[in-house]
Amino acid sequence: MKPHSLLMILFGATGDLAARKLYPAIYRLYKNNHISEHFALIGTARRPWSDNHFRQVVLDSIADQVDDPDHAQEFASHFYYQSNDVTDSDHYIHLQELAQKLDQQYQTQGNRIFYISLSPKLFPVITSQLKAQGLLTNQGYNRLIIEKPFGYDYQTAAELQAQLTQTFKENQIYRIDHYLGKEAIASIKNIRFNNTLFAPLWNKKYIDNIQISLAEDIGVEDRGAYYESSGVVKDMIQNHALQILALLTMDEPVSQTSEDFRKAKINILQHLRPFQSPDQVNSNVVRGQYGPSLDGHLKGYRQEENVASDSTTETFVAAKISINLPQWEGVPIFIRSGKRMDQKSTTINVIFKGLNESEMTNRLSIEIAPKLGYQLFLNIKEPGYSNANKVIPFSYELNSDQASYMPQDYERLIYDCIEGNLSNFTHFEEVANAWKFVDSIYENWEKMETSDFPNYPAGCPGPKKAQELLAKHQTYWY
Ligand SMILES: NC(=O)C1=CN([C@@H]2O[C@H](COP(=O)(O)OP(=O)(O)OC[C@H]3O[C@@H](n4cnc5c(N)ncnc54)[C@H](OP(=O)(O)O)[C@@H]3O)[C@@H](O)[C@H]2O)C=CC1
Ligand SMILES: O=C1O[C@H](COP(=O)(O)O)[C@@H](O)[C@H](O)[C@H]1O
Numbered sequence: 001m002k003p004h005s006l007l008m009i010l011f012g013a014t015g016d017l018a019a020r021k022l023y024p025a026i027y028r029l030y031k032n033n034h035i036s037e038h039f040a041l042i043g044t045a046r047r048p049w050s051d052n053h054f055r056q057v058v059l060d061s062i063a064d065q066v067d068d069p070d071h072a073q074e075f076a077s078h079f080y081y082q083s084n085d086v087t088d089s090d091h092y093i094h095l096q097e098l099a100q101k102l103d104q105q106y107q108t109q110g111n112r113i114f115y116i117s118l119s120p121k122l123f124p125v126i127t128s129q130l131k132a133q134g135l136l137t138n139q140g141y142n143r144l145i146i147e148k149p150f151g152y153d154y155q156t157a158a159e160l161q162a163q164l165t166q167t168f169k170e171n172q173i174y175r176i177d178h179y180l181g182k183e184a185i186a187s188i189k190n191i192r193f194n195n196t197l198f199a200p201l202w203n204k205k206y207i208d209n210i211q212i213s214l215a216e217d218i219g220v221e222d223r224g225a226y227y228e229s230s231g232v233v234k235d236m237i238q239n240h241a242l243q244i245l246a247l248l249t250m251d252e253p254v255s256q257t258s259e260d261f262r263k264a265k266i267n268i269l270q271h272l273r274p275f276q277s278p279d280q281v282n283s284n285v286v287r288g289q290y291g292p293s294l295d296g297h298l299k300g301y302r303q304e305e306n307v308a309s310d311s312t313t314e315t316f317v318a319a320k321i322s323i324n325l326p327q328w329e330g331v332p333i334f335i336r337s338g339k340r341m342d343q344k345s346t347t348i349n350v351i352f353k354g355l356n357e358s359e360m361t362n363r364l365s366i367e368i369a370p371k372l373g374y375q376l377f378l379n380i381k382e383p384g385y386s387n388a389n390k391v392i393p394f395s396y397e398l399n400s401d402q403a404s405y406m407p408q409d410y411e412r413l414i415y416d417c418i419e420g421n422l423s424n425f426t427h428f429e430e431v432a433n434a435w436k437f438v439d440s441i442y443e444n445w446e447k448m449e450t451s452d453f454p455n456y457p458a459g460c461p462g463p464k465k466a467q468e469l470l471a472k473h474q475t476y477w478y
Contacts, residue, residue, distance in 0.1 A: 004418045005038035006111040007102055009095065009135075011086060011126055012118035013043025013054065017147065021178075022117065023061040025410035030075045031065075034415055038109075040102040044084035044095065045118075054081035078106075086118070086126050092133035099135065110140030113417060117147050124163035131167040145174045145417055148239060149230070150426075153442070154435035161428050170428060174417045179240040180424040181409035181416075183398075184368040188247045188348075189261075191366070191374070198364075199252075201352065203327045208361060209475055211349040212244050214337035218344075219290070219299065219458065220315070224306035231314045236337040238438045242269060243426065244348060245333055249323060258423040262430065269433035273322040274440035281444040288316030288463040290340040291454030298340065298458035312450045315339040318466035319441075320473070332473055336466060340458035344370050349478040360391045365478065372406070373397030 008026075012018060029035050043054055055076040059066075066072040082098055084091040103110060114130060116123055123146060129135075136142040144164070151157025164173060179185055192198055201207070214236050220227040227235065243265070250264035275281045289311070291300040301307060301315050316338030323333065346368040354361045363377040375393045382388040398406070407415065416424050456463045461477075470476050 001033070003033055003036040003038065004111070005107060005109045005140075006035065006113060006418060007099060007106065007108040008039075008041045008113045008115060009099065010041060010043045010115045010117060011084075011122075012045060012116065012147075013081065014045040014047045014049065014057075015117055017117050018043070019057060019061040021408075021410045022115070022414075023058045024065060025408060025414055027058075027062040027065060027072070027075055028408065028411045029415055029418075030078075031071075034418065038106050040078050040080065040106045040108065042080045042082055042095065042098060042102065044082050044086075044091075046083060046085050048083045049081045051079070051081050055079050086122050086129070089129055089133065092129045092135060096133055096135050103137075108140070110137035112137055112140065113143045113145060115145040120147075120149055120151075120160075123160060127164050127167040136167070141172075141420065142168070143172050143174055143417055143420075144168045145176060145414070147176050149234065150175055150431045151435060152229075152234070153439050154432060157428075157431055157435050161432075171422065173428075174413075174422065174425040175428075175431065176410075176413060177239045177243055177426050178409040178413065179243060180426070181407070181412040182368055183406045183412075184366050184372050184374075185244060185247065186412070186424065187374075188244075188366070191364070192248075193252050204329055204331045206352055207331055208351045208353045209331060209473060210245075210248055210333045211347075211351070211470075211478055212241055212248075212333070212335045213345060213347050213349075213477060214241055214335075215341040215343060215345045215461075216337070216339050217341060217459075219340045220301065220304050220307070222305065224304045227315075228307055228311060228313050232317050232337050232339065233314065233438055233441060237317060237319075237335065238434050239426075239431075241335045241337060242272070242434045242437070243430070245272075245321065245335065246430070248348065248350070249328060249333070251327075258421055261423045262427040266427060266429045266433065268323060268325075269430050269437070271324040272433070272437040273324045274437055275444055276440070278444045278448045281441060282448070284321075284469075285317065285319045285441055286463060286465040286469055287314040287445070288338065288456045288466070289313065289453035290315050290338075290456055290458045293340075293458040294460075300454050300458065301339070302454065312453060314453075316341070316456060316462045316466070318462065318469055320469060321437075334470060334473075334477075336462065336477070338456075338462050342459055342461050346370075347478070351475065351478070359389055363478065365393075367397075371397055372403055 058076050058079050151160050246265040246268040250268050253260040253264040289301050302309050302311050318336035321333045348366040350364040352362040359379050365375040367373045375395045377391050377393050379389050382390040
């Protein structure tokens with residue numbers, strides 16, 4: 001495979017995400033020869049770093065993956081730093097001079113990826129300056145990778161879209177949802193559409209319910225200030241959980257193009273049944289906030305740094321979602337996500353209807369994290385004289401060696417962007433419809449009494465009401 005030619009300009013190069021995720025991802029692409037000598041990266045932020053200091057930061061961030069220090073040094077030599085306040089238009093002139101020089105030096109063929117990894121408030125000023133100061137090239141491609149959150153509700157997302165599209169067309173905008181870079185999530189379409197065992201059964205006639213569980217054992221860590229303005233619904237449901245829901249319920253795309261793939265997801269997200277009243281939210285959505293753990297070892301959310309002592313931000317949510325399409329009528333999709341639950345467990349369960357009362361239902365389980373694996377639960381006869389039914393799992397789990405070769409989330413997504421493949425990036429219509437649904441929860445919560453927070457101790461599976469939500473459907477969280 002021929003390595004790609006490209007110049008990447010990264011806004012927010014001194015930030016947390018860049019060091020923890022982006023440099024390691026780009027290094028893996030370099031190690032796997034997807035990018036090599038015709039690649040350069042300009043990192044920008046306000047801190048007055050030198051190229052050498054920047055390269056050292058990059059080397060530190062990849063230290064645990066380096067097996068050849070000379071090769072790592074060679075990788076770091078492709079990194080350049082320019083101190084830049086994104087609100088200052090003069091800086092874009094210097095940025096363009098450096099970009100043009102590196103285009104020549106690395107023969108990047110005019111291919112540019114602009115990666116914006118800083119506060120969402122600054123997204124529009126950057127894109128408008130890129131246009132005004134002529135940083136988009138006429139040869140090659142210009143692509144924008146943009147971090148989350150994309151707006152704070154439908155209205156602000158629409159405003160942001162209007163601003164970005166003054167510079168970039170929709171098909172040049174790569175909105176990151178890092179869950180779409182996960183191996184098991186990328187595999188959902190193969191499981192659904194490439195197995196005769198599943199494709200004809202994937203509808204209301206055979207599926208009883210679907211469960212998507214994004215449980216975390218960590219708390220808000222040092223992101224209290226961000227989390228106070230977010231909460232779990234905006235942090236995990238609007239994006240990751242609803243994307244998984246769309247992948248699990250969309251029709252088979254009419255072609256393999258990213259356009260048709262995203263159209264299929266848009267159709268689902270447009271048909272999520274919004275909540276119309278506080279009563280509907282009350283019976284279908286459970287919210288929670290963690291308090292201190294029972295042994296006092298873990299802090300409560302209100303005791304976290306930069307969190308108000310009377311905060312009403314939700315750190316847990318469970319919801320029963322319905323899709324307003326004939327093929328999904330009557331099939332509940334249960335989703336839940338929370339901080340400081342008893343374990344990290346990111347799983348999908350598709351529960352099929354039983355054929356009769358004596359048989360257990362079939363279930364497909366996809367484990368996304370901490371392990372990566374798939375299990376299909378089937379009925380057999382109890383081995384031996386008995387004719388009783390027995391449920392057994394057919395399992396496939398990647399071992400740690402195999403898992404270490406899998407592209408990591410950001411690695412896969414940056415690779416896809418370099419390839420010009422938009423499939424694993426969210427279209428504006430996906431984001432907009434997800435916001436409309438989520439807004440219907442918040443609008444009704446605003447009309448309701450604030451819950452009795454905190455209502456679950458850190459280190460437990462969430463509030464009891466989340467179990468009751470499923471019990472009403474004669475099921476439980478798998
Ligand atoms: N960190 C994470 O785990 C995740 C982050 N994200 C998203 O990624 C983005 C970046 O997050 P994160 O790295 O955590 O944020 P940080 O606060 O760690 O970094 C912000 C970056 O922006 C730079 N910056 C701030 N103001 C300016 C300015 N006026 N001009 C130029 N540079 C500026 C900062 O550098 P300096 O101070 O030197 O100017 C720094 O490099 C956000 O959109 C966030 O929502 C998404 C998922 C997870
Ligand atoms: O987007 C986010 O995701 C992480 C969880 O991601 P995972 O890949 O570890 O499952 C979450 O902790 C964070 O709050 C949120 O912003």
